[in-house]
Amino acid sequence: MSILSMTKTLMKSVFHGPYTLLYPIKKKEVFEHTKGSIEIEVADCIHCGLCQRNCPTGAIQVDRNSANWSIDRLDCIQCYYCVESCPKKCLKMGNQYSAPAVKKVRDEFTNARVSGN
Ligand code: SF4
Ligand code: SF4
16 A cells, blocks of 8 residues: 555545444434344233244243243344244344443333233
């Protein structure tokens, strides 16, 4: 690379500013098929546990007795396998990223119709 082309690249970078975003203040544009985070329509869930068994990272936990379905967002690698394996089609991949967090928190969803809560 010649000095001239290196200087051109350097100047372009100086005037362009950072290519990264100051997340979460500035958010990246999402598209229709962006793999964001798993969403559940818990009223349709039969708590069969297939998604839990198939999740390669152990992010999902299903408790049939309490009709509870939960996910550890930081463990999810957005592989989509749970969505494909759900017999009730009640899981989907939303295009919004989950909120930033400093510690692991499980997002819990309970089917009140089944649990009686
Ligand atoms: S596979 Fe579907 S129906 Fe079965 S527990 Fe998971 S979300 Fe519920
Ligand atoms: S997308 Fe993959 S890693 Fe995330 S919960 Fe579903 S199966 Fe697990």
